[in-house]
Amino acid sequence: xxxxxxxxxxxxxxxxxxxxxxxxxxxxxxxxxxxxxxxxxxxxxxxxxxxxxxxxxxxxxxxxxxxxxxxxxxxxxxxxxxxxxxxxxxxxxxxxxxxxxxxxxxxxxxxxxxxxxxxxxxxxxxxxxxxxxxxxxxxxxxxxxxxxxxxxxxxxxxxxxxxxxxxxxxxxxxxxxxxxxxxxxxxxxxxxxxxxxxxxxxxxxxxxxxxxxxxxxxxxxxxxxxxxxxxxxxxxxxxxxxxxxxxxxxxxxxxxxxxxxxxxxxxxxxxxxxxxxxx
Amino acid sequence: xxxxxxxxxxxxxxxxxxxxxxxxxxxxxxxxxxxxxxxxxxxxxxxxxxxxxxxxxxxxxxxxxxxxxxxxxxxxxxxxxxxxxxxxxxxxxxxxxxxxxxxxxxxxxxxxxxxxxxxxxxxxxxxxxxxxxxxxxxxxxxxxxxxxxxxxxxxxxxxxxxxxxxxxxxxxxxxxxxxxxxxxxxxxxxxxxxxxxxxxxxxxxxxxxxxxxxxxxxxxxxxxxxxxxxxxxxxxxxxxxxxxxxxxxxxxxxxxxxxxxxxxxxxxxxxxxxxxxxxxxxxxxxxxxxxxxxxxxxxxxxxxxxxxxxxxxxxxxxxxxxxxxxxxxxxxxxxxxxxxxxxxxxxxxxxxxxxxxxxxxxxxxxxxxxxxxxxxxxxxxxxxxxxxxxxxxxxxxxxxxxxxxxxxxxxxxxxxxxxxxxxxxxxxxxxxxxxxxxxxxxxxxxxxxxxxxxxxxxxxxxxxxxxxxxxxxxxxxxxxxxxxxxxxxxxxxxxxxxxxxxxxxxxxxxxxxxxxxxxxxxxxxxxxxxxxxxxxxxxxxxxxxxxxxxxxxxx
Numbered sequence: 001x002x003x004x005x006x007x008x009x010x011x012x013x014x015x016x017x018x019x020x021x022x023x024x025x026x027x028x029x030x031x032x033x034x035x036x037x038x039x040x041x042x043x044x045x046x047x048x049x050x051x052x053x054x055x056x057x058x059x060x061x062x063x064x065x066x067x068x069x070x071x072x073x074x075x076x077x078x079x080x081x082x083x084x085x086x087x088x089x090x091x092x093x094x095x096x097x098x099x100x101x102x103x104x105x106x107x108x109x110x111x112x113x114x115x116x117x118x119x120x121x122x123x124x125x126x127x128x129x130x131x132x133x134x135x136x137x138x139x140x141x142x143x144x145x146x147x148x149x150x151x152x153x154x155x156x157x158x159x160x161x162x163x164x165x166x167x168x169x170x171x172x173x174x175x176x177x178x179x180x181x182x183x184x185x186x187x188x189x190x191x192x193x194x195x196x197x198x199x200x201x202x203x204x205x206x207x208x209x210x211x212x213x214x215x216x217x218x219x220x221x222x223x224x225x226x227x228x229x230x231x232x233x234x235x236x237x238x239x240x241x242x243x244x245x246x247x248x249x250x251x252x253x254x255x256x257x258x259x260x261x262x263x264x265x266x267x268x269x270x271x272x273x274x275x276x277x278x279x
Numbered sequence: 280x281x282x283x284x285x286x287x288x289x290x291x292x293x294x295x296x297x298x299x300x301x302x303x304x305x306x307x308x309x310x311x312x313x314x315x316x317x318x319x320x321x322x323x324x325x326x327x328x329x330x331x332x333x334x335x336x337x338x339x340x341x342x343x344x345x346x347x348x349x350x351x352x353x354x355x356x357x358x359x360x361x362x363x364x365x366x367x368x369x370x371x372x373x374x375x376x377x378x379x380x381x382x383x384x385x386x387x388x389x390x391x392x393x394x395x396x397x398x399x400x401x402x403x404x405x406x407x408x409x410x411x412x413x414x415x416x417x418x419x420x421x422x423x424x425x426x427x428x429x430x431x432x433x434x435x436x437x438x439x440x441x442x443x444x445x446x447x448x449x450x451x452x453x454x455x456x457x458x459x460x461x462x463x464x465x466x467x468x469x470x471x472x473x474x475x476x477x478x479x480x481x482x483x484x485x486x487x488x489x490x491x492x493x494x495x496x497x498x499x500x501x502x503x504x505x506x507x508x509x510x511x512x513x514x515x516x517x518x519x520x521x522x523x524x525x526x527x528x529x530x531x532x533x534x535x536x537x538x539x540x541x542x543x544x545x546x547x548x549x550x551x552x553x554x555x556x557x558x559x560x561x562x563x564x565x566x567x568x569x570x571x572x573x574x575x576x577x578x579x580x581x582x583x584x585x586x587x588x589x590x591x592x593x594x595x596x597x598x599x600x601x602x603x604x605x606x607x608x609x610x611x612x613x614x615x616x617x618x619x620x621x622x623x624x625x626x627x628x629x630x631x632x633x634x635x636x637x638x639x640x641x642x643x644x645x646x647x648x649x650x651x652x653x654x655x656x657x658x659x660x661x662x663x664x665x666x667x668x669x670x671x672x673x674x675x676x677x678x679x680x681x682x683x684x685x686x687x688x689x690x691x692x693x694x695x696x697x698x699x700x701x702x703x704x705x706x707x708x709x710x711x712x713x714x715x716x717x718x719x720x721x722x723x724x725x726x727x728x729x730x731x732x733x734x735x736x737x738x739x740x741x742x743x744x745x746x747x748x749x750x751x752x753x754x755x756x757x758x759x760x761x762x763x764x765x766x767x768x769x770x771x772x773x774x775x776x777x778x779x780x781x782x783x784x785x786x787x788x789x790x791x792x793x794x795x796x797x798x799x800x801x802x803x804x805x806x807x808x809x810x811x812x813x814x815x816x817x818x819x820x821x822x823x824x825x826x827x828x829x830x831x832x833x834x
Contacts, residue, residue, distance in 0.1 A: 027480060027501075027504065027528045028501035028504070028528070028529070029529060030499055030501055030539065032539070034499050035498065035539050035654045035655065036490040036492075036493065036498055036499060036654045037496060037497050037498070037499045038493075038495060113493065113496070
């Protein structure tokens with residue numbers, strides 16, 4: 001009888017030990033690229049006074065680098081597309097963190113933590129690398145991108161988004177109005193980009209010292225993957241504020257905002273605006 | 280059930296059980312300790328006025344045992360804490376309570392308990408009243424022996440943090456197997472082998488800690504931090520070998536500067552002993568192994584693990600003046616210890632024989648290259664390369680009975696101490712030569728005298744204007760006379776004096792009375808500021824000048 005009692009004890013103890021072992025398997029390991037987190041500027045939400053204009057725009061992410069000899073060719077292709085499509089195409093250029101993205105000596109370093117995080121997430125291995133709404137990837141030959149962008153602008157938008165940005169002392173106040181009909185969780189990401197940055201760039205076989213870089217990502221203002229939109233609200237206004245770094249020329253800068261599906265990270269719509277001084 | 284209700288229920292159960300002795304059986308044991316201190320300002324030693332006039336630490340442990348069942352309770356009071364104890368100890372109340380069932384195979388403890396896995400490198404909860412450390416786990420602990428030779432341990436709980444509990448949740452599993460019990464052919468073998476393995480995990484909620492490189496970023500903290508160890512304890516004849524290797528996962532915390540480098544530790548202990556001779560060789564390397572249940576806490580509280588010291592814990596005053604504190608962020612060292620008894624009847628052994636004790640230890644920092652601050656891996660370390668010397672000593676102790684009633688112990692020691700081990704980076708190494716003579720004389724039955732003379736020559740010097748404000752500096756002499764008067768009383772007089780390049784004259788007089796298990800001691804004198812270290816764990820002791828008393832008793 002005693003042996004039987006011990007056996008039961010033994011059985012339950014081993015069950016307990018096995019359960020504890022499973023529990024202890026939870027020993028977190030963090031990749032070195034993710035040692036730090038950027039929470040970004042907090043977004044305050046309220047009902048929007050009016051719906052923004054329902055315009056579908058295309059969000060283009062261009063991964064580039066000063067030592068990427070084909071990147072200027074991609075710039076020219078995108079510029080041509082922009083001539084054709086106009087402001088319904090919003091470009092954000094992201095400096096690749098390694099290899100061809102490393103700046104020449106004594107040249108500006110346009111790499112950003114947010115851009116690096118996106119680059120790592122999307123596994124960018126060669127340049128140029130261009131994403132349309134974070135759904136379609138173009139590398140090498142991007143000659144057909146203009147027609148694909150045009151095609152993406154067809155139909156009724158699932159979400160409308162509008163943005164205004166104003167200088168308030170040294171800070172920039174951003175107001176984003178959103179209207180959508182989606183039930184999935186959406187996120188709002190805001191970034192600042194800068195045009196007319198002249199620094200050394202490899203263009204084909206030639207090294208151009210004053211190559212003009214446009215749409216360069218300077219900072220992801222929200223957290224890298226955006227702030228969650230409150231559930232159950234289809235017409236809302238998000239406000240946020242941040243202080244840009246001193247080396248950003250605000251007159252040459254734009255605020256870009258985009259709505260994404262949180263799960264797939266697909267961009268649903270976007271908008272951009274210059275910085276104004278009236279507030 | 281609230282904590283207060285639990286304590287009350289336990290106290291009532293203990294009381295009822297105690298009053299029912301003889302009906303329910305069982306017995307109650309306990310001990311009481313009271314330490315008091317008065318101190319006044321003295322600019323010559325740096326002591327400050329104690330506004331309360333009287334400081335008191337008190338505790339009473341009561342243990343009830345009845346067959347397989349036991350329960351305990353401890354009352355503590357710090358009103359206010361003695362000098363050198365953290366002010367957070369201030370208060371009084373029931374600090375520790377538990378119930379325990381100890382069966383033939385199974386032991387279960389609920390409440391506060393202490394546990395150790397192997398040498399403690401991944402888990403050791405303990406209490407040291409003199410250091411002011413109590414990191415007891417409050418939770419549940421199981422110990423189970425499914426068969427003879429195998430011991431399994433499992434535990435979960437939170438650690439005591441002064442009068443509260445630390446926020447971190449500690450879980451642990453340990454298994455130990457004695458091969459001599461499990462494998463029949465080894466039962467009577469001269470080879471003795473015990474193998475063990477343990478795993479400890481800590482869970483703590485997320486918090487906002489800024490990255491050093493980019494203050495806009497916060498650290499992505501691991502919420503579950505694990506540590507595991509493997510160990511072996513082997514013996515053959517007079518030989519013994521203990522080895523333990525431990526690893527800890529990413530654990531950015533206040534002690535390591537919030538770096539993500541995983542930790543590891545290796546401890547080896549080789550020994551040989553035979554009649555009249557023993558020798559030991561110990562080696563240790565630890566790299567980022569501070570493991571606490573609350574990541575943002577520095578200091579000595581809430582350590583889950585314990586990293587054994589590799590230097591000798593000296594007892595003579597000057598030998599212990601520069602104690603070495605284990606560097607949990609990284610150190611490596613070796614210690615050799617040889618004891619030899621020269622036989623009686625030989626030229627050196629004389630009529631009673633002579634004991635010779637040699638000890639030496641060397642500890643260095645790791646050879647590291649810093650790669651970043653908080654939010655990075657922190658540094659890289661070369662495995663078989665050494666960094667700056669942190670501590671080194673060699674001591675020779677010769678103990679000889681000169682007659683039936685007189686015994687002389689003479690010690691010479693040489694120490695090299697790096698103030699960086701106490702956080703004073705960049706300061707010059709301190710070199711000390713120390714001589715000790717300790718003479719014990721049994722005057723008559725129950726009466727004994729002990730004389731102690733110490734000298735320390737040091738290249739350190741006390742010069743506050745130049746930033747050298749360590750009051751241990753300089754050359755010192757010391758004398759001590761201790762008189763045991765009968766079986767009850769004792770009287771002790773001592774004085775430490777910095778006669779060159781130092782400051783301070785620290786005299787002390789104390790007397791005591793012992794009756795059975797009760798001992799009362801009263802002292803008056805000056806205490807030099809410094810470090811009190813036990814097993815490599817240290818507490819800062821400030822200067823004091825005044826009365827001390829203590830009372831201990833057990834029942």
